[in-house]
Every structure is written in C-alpha cells, then in structure tokens.
Amino acid sequence: MGNRSVTSYDVARRxxxxxxxxxxxxxxxxxxxxxxxxRIRALAKEMGYVPHVTARSLITRKSSTIGIVSxxxxxxxxxxxxxxxxDCFARNDYxxxxxxxxxxxxLEKDILALRGGLVDGVVFISSRLDSPMVSEIIDWKIPLxxxxxxxxxxxxxxxxxxxxxxxxxxxxxxxxxxxxxxxxIALISGPLDNPSIRMREKGFRDRLEERRVPIDEACVHxxxxxxxxxxxxxxxxxxxxxxxxxxxCATDYIAYGTLDAAKRLDLDVPGEVSVVGYNDLQQSSWSIxxxxxxxxxxxxxxxxxxxxxxxxxxxxxxRPVHRNFDVEWVPRGSAAPCAAPFAQSVADR
Numbered sequence: 132m133g134n135r136s137v138t139s140y141d142v143a144r145r146x147x148x149x150x151x152x153x154x155x156x157x158x159x160x161x162x163x164x165x166x167x168x169x170r171i172r173a174l175a176k177e178m179g180y181v182p183h184v185t186a187r188s189l190i191t192r193k194s195s196t197i198g199i200v201s202x203x204x205x206x207x208x209x210x211x212x213x214x215x216x217x218d219c220f221a222r223n224d225y226x227x228x229x230x231x232x233x234x235x236x237x238l239e240k241d242i243l244a245l246r247g248g249l250v251d252g253v254v255f256i257s258s259r260l261d262s263p264m265v266s267e268i269i270d271w272k273i274p275l276x277x278x279x280x281x282x283x284x285x286x287x288x289x290x291x292x293x294x295x296x297x298x299x300x301x302x303x304x305x306x307x308x309x310x311x312x313x314x315x316i317a318l319i320s321g322p323l324d325n326p327s328i329r330m331r332e333k334g335f336r337d338r339l340e341e342r343r344v345p346i347d348e349a350c351v352h353x354x355x356x357x358x359x360x361x362x363x364x365x366x367x368x369x370x371x372x373x374x375x376x377x378x379x380c381a382t383d384y385i386a387y388g389t390l391d392a393a394k395r396l397d398l399d400v401p402g403e404v405s406v407v408g409y410n411d412l413q414q415s416s417w418s419i420x421x422x423x424x425x426x427x428x429x430x431x432x433x434x435x436x437x438x439x440x441x442x443x444x445x446x447x448x449x450r451p452v453h454r455n456f457d458v459e460w461v462p463r464g465s466a467a468p469c470a471a472p473f474a475q476s477v478a479d480r
Contacts, residue, residue: 137180144290145178147169158224196226197440198250204231204258205413206356206384208429212256212279215430219437225251231272244419252440254278274443279429279437280327289345292453293436297327300458301334307460308377309342312469313405317350317375319364319385325356328381331409334416335379350375358388365392370403376404376469383408383415383424390420399469411461423466425457 143150148171156163157234163171189246201209217227228250252274261359268275269289277290286432318335321328339346352364361380368375380386386408393400400406408415411426435454 137178139180142171142175142180146174159222165211171252172282183273196228196250196375197411198228198230198253199331200253200255200257201232202231206277207380207414208382208384208410209256211429212410212433213430215433216254216278216437217436219445223293223441225441232259232368236439249274251381251444252276254440256280256437274440276436276443277434278347279427289451291439291451293432293456294327294437295456295458297330297458298337300332300409300425300427301331301336302338303458303460304333304379304409305335305342305344306408307462308405308466309339311374311377311405311467313377314344314469315344315350315373315375315377316344316350317364317368317370317378318381319352319361319389320381321353321356321360321385323353328356340387356382356384356388358391361385361388361390362392363388365389366395369393369396369398374404377466378404378406380406380408383410383412383422386422386424387414387420390422400465400477402470405466405469407466415461423463424461425460428456428458432456 139150139153140203143153146153148167152163152167152297153171153175156168157175159168176390199213199216201213204210220227250273250348253268255275256278257266257280275475276293278293280292280294305316316339320332323332335344350368352360352367354360354363361384365378365383365388368378378386378389381390386406389406390400393404393406398404405423408422408424409427410429411424414420415422415424432454435456439454441451
C-alpha cells in the first residue's frame with residue numbers, strides 16, 4: 132500500500148466483510164457477533180487503521196463530540212462527574228469538549244460556538260442555571276441533559292434532568308442531628324442561587340421547624356462552595372460558651388474546612404462539636420476526615436445522564452425525563468450524640 136493510509140475498505144477486504152460491518156464492529160455494535168468484532172478489531176490494529184473522524188462526520192452528520200459544561204474543577208464533586216461522563220461517552224466513540232464557567236464571560240463565548248454543530252449534545256453540570264445560555268441551548272434544539280442540579284419551572288418541562296433528592300437529604304440531616312440530642316445546630320452553606328444548595332437547605336430548615344428546633348440565624352454562615360467557606364464559618368461560629376454542638380455543612384467540600392476550623396480551635400470532633408457534610412466524596416472516608424455525610428450516587432447519576440443524552444442524539448423525541456436518585460445517611464466518626472450538659476432529648480418531638 133506504500134505510504135497510503137489504510138482505509139476501512141482495506142480492512143473490510145482483508146477480513147472478507149463489508150465496510151458497514153467494519154464500521155459497526157469498531158463501534159462495538161451488538162449487531163456484529165463478538166467473534167467477528169474481535170477479529171476485525173485485531174486486523175484494524177495490525178494494519179494501522181485509524182478512523183477518519185471528519186469523513187465519518189460528513190456521512191453521519193454528527194460531530195461525535197459531546198460538550199460538558201462544568202463548574203470549578205477544584206470542587207471534588209465535579210471531577211467525579213466529568214470523569215464518569217468521559218468514560219461513558221468514550222465507550223460510545225464520542226470525544227468530550229470540556230467547558231468551564233469559572234472565568235466570567237468565557238462560558239457564554241464557548242456555548243455560542245456550539246450552534247454551528249461543534250457538538251452533538253451537552254451535559255450541563257454547572258451551578259449557573261440562571262444563565263440565559265441554558266435556554267438558548269434548548270431553543271437551538273441541541274440535545275441537553277442537566278446533571279446534579281435541581282431546576283425551577285423555567286426548564287423543568289423542557290429539558291432532561293438527573294438529580295438527587297436534595298430536599299429529602301436536608302431533612303435526613305435534621306432528623307439525625309435532632310435524634311442525637313442536638314438542639315443548637317449551625318448551618319454553613321453556599322450561595323442561594325445554586326438550586327441544589329437552596330433545596331438542600333430548605334429541607335433541613337423545614338424539618339428543624341417541624342420538630343420545633345428552629346435554627347438561630349446567628350448560627351448561619353454563607354459563602355462559596357469551598358473549604359475556605361467552611362473554615363471561615365467554623366472559626367466564626369464555633370467560639371464562646373454558647374457555641375453550636377453540631378454543624379451541617381451543605382457540601383463535603385465545605386465540611387473539610389469546618390473540620391480544620393475545629394482543629395484550630397482545639398475542639399474535639401465529635402465530643403464537643405459534630406460536623407456533617409453532604410455528597411460523600413471519596414476523600415470523606417479518609418481517616419483524616421472520617422466525615423459523617425449524606426451520599427449522593429454521583430457516578431450512577433452521571434451514567435444515567437450519559438444514557439439519556441445518547442438516546443436523544445439517536446433520535447429519541449419523547450417527553451423530557453426527570454430521574455431523581457435517592458440519598459442515604461452515611462455515619463462516620465465526625466458526628467455523635469450531644470454531650471453538652473444542657474442537651475435534651477427531642478427524639479419524640
């Protein structure tokens with residue numbers, strides 16, 4: 132063949148099959164029996180065949196690229212979601228174009244470029260659902276799935292969503308802390324324009340009120356979703372004789388900072404203060420944190436989002452789907468029954 136690039140026709144002729152069979156085999160299409168798929172893959176590798184992405188795009192009218200719009204990747208929950216999505220799409224022969232909302236204005240420029248067919252679909256895991264770009268993606272008829280973000284009525288009936296039960300998770304935290312005898316509970320949370328944080332906090336506050344343990348607004352600290360917010364909030368709230376005996380942090384990332392604050396203040400966790408997070412990130416089980424938290428099945432949620440998006444790209448025109456995953460309480464060493472002398476049992480309230 133000289134210096135000529137190996138084509139799918141060459142592989143097909145060598146394998147004694149059609150070009151379409153080669154194409155299907157290299158995409159792991161189940162319509163090709165496994166023995167044939169493996170033989171074609173081995174031949175393609177031996178012959179040095181590399182699929183021509185541009186040519187395939189002209190035939191299929193697809194870019195074979197998925198856009199992922201993510202928040203700040205310093206937040207440990209985003210890499211978990213992004214890595215799982217990348218794995219799912221790679222198994223289906225899609226590349227990933229990662230866009231971030233970290234720099235003001237950059238996201239809008241990136242998304243405007245999508246209108247020209249740069250991607251076949253978008254997974255949106257940024258917290259910036261107030262961006263008009265989300266509505267524009269929907270209007271442009273680009274398949275879109277919103278992942279790990281609760282949304283309000285503007286989008287709920289127009290877009291596929293994969294979420295977890297944030298309101299139920301907030302209620303779960305309130306119940307467990309109250310059942311452990313805590314009556315003075317602090318909240319260190321993120322911005323209220325983040326829908327997931329807002330619903331998580333709503334469930335927590337509503338359940339406290341239902342059980343007649345209303346939160347003292349002097350025990351609320353709010354900031355960005357990062358460890359620095361947990362540190363600042365912990366240092367501000369965990370001082371003085373009337374300090375809270377428990378702190379609910381709206382994310383594990385915030386809770387890491389709060390645990391650091393307790394250590395700096397020489398407070399025993401959980402003997403003097405209990406700390407609870409939310410997400411169950413991988414690091415939360417490490418002995419340095421040993422964080423009691425609420426588990427969101429982030430990897431399962433990402434897989435569900437990928438499957439939804441691929442179905443839309445393949446032509447599924449059904450009504451918008453909302454998959455809402457259950458959450459669960461994960462007890463570890465950072466939370467325990469209240470040891471304060473003034474604690475009272477409120478389990479029966």
